[in-house]
Amino acid sequence: MYDFDYKRPSTLDEAASLINEDSVLLAGGHTLLPTLKQRLAQPETLVDLSAIDSLRGVCPDGDKLAIGAMTTHAEVANKATIPALASLAGGIGDPQVRNRGTIGGSVANNDPAADYPAAVVGLNAVVNTNKRAISADDFFVDLFETALDEGEIITNVTFPTPDAAAYMKFDNPASRYAIVGVMVAKTSGGVRVAVTGAGPCVFRQSEMEAALSGDFSPRALENINVSADGLNSDIHASAEYRANLIKVLAKRAVAQING
């Protein structure tokens, strides 16, 4: 790793005041530190958010669940009252990754194979920052790119409780990253189907949403032809394979919801 300065502010305001174009925010560090080790980034300062208590915790708030940005995957897996979200968090990486990695870090990084983007988009969550609230559909922009402005800090993610939801993932057996992951949710605003791992960024499968709105059964997805255009192709899976997985996993998620 190159040299850097390290700051651990105890308030959000102090953290915001330390951010500039040469600094980066440090959450759980499970993406940032490997990136720094490979010398793929050279920040002057790391601003560690771990001492800001208000950024941590799983808080039921009426029909919503607010999860602090610095809450670890393990805490979400153990405490989230939305079972599909708890199960998604419990399937991230390995126990040590879950003990350190955070929801805010994962969401801000927007790795194309990360699990949380599927939960945020599928459950129609709101990403709250120190400046504003950003809806899930506006938050994830492209590969590793989000709607966050430079220096904007995620404070929490608010999930409306769905009527029912399920997340199905075909994971890479070594990393547990999603080769494809699909969140299907019945929400107050209708059926949502969010897909991660398959493309450069999480996306909604609107054709499936429409089909499931009329007939919420695996059968309703049978005749949908998922195109491989624009999907990822790598040593783990071809675009065509991922396209097929989207349908397979969506059907499994619907089947699980229907019990």
Added chain:
Amino acid sequence: MPTVSMTVNGKQVSADVEPNTLLVTFIRENLRLTGTHVGCDTSQCGACVVHVDGNSAKSCTMLAVQAEGAEITTIEGLAKGSDLHPMQKSFQENHGLQCGFCTTGMIMTAVDMVNKQDNLDDASIRKGLEGNICRCTGYQNIVKSVKAAAQEMEG
């Protein structure tokens, strides 16, 4: 250089470190506790697992400064004098190691797993060990060791 203070195996320690010093480097080179190993150095193999405030963590993927004020337990902190921890004893009795390089991380992960989960079966032990890699292909006896120790620890 910032000063970092933490409790390691019950002892208060403090040192000046560069901010880019990894926790595992601090443990091995400053404290000379070399039971914690560096295997892959890329957060995958688990040879460097220690407990940070009661949770298993890969010390190659933490900065020493991130452990400011934390309670750290390494493999050296498990035995009471010459009395091995039940998990250590179980690895010994069940031939849960061959070359031994991954063993300290396996044991630290396993102790955390048993502390947090009851009634561990083979499948949940294997899932709990996903972050630890053994290249002697010794998983059968590792799982056996963890299972026997879990029974002993749960009494």
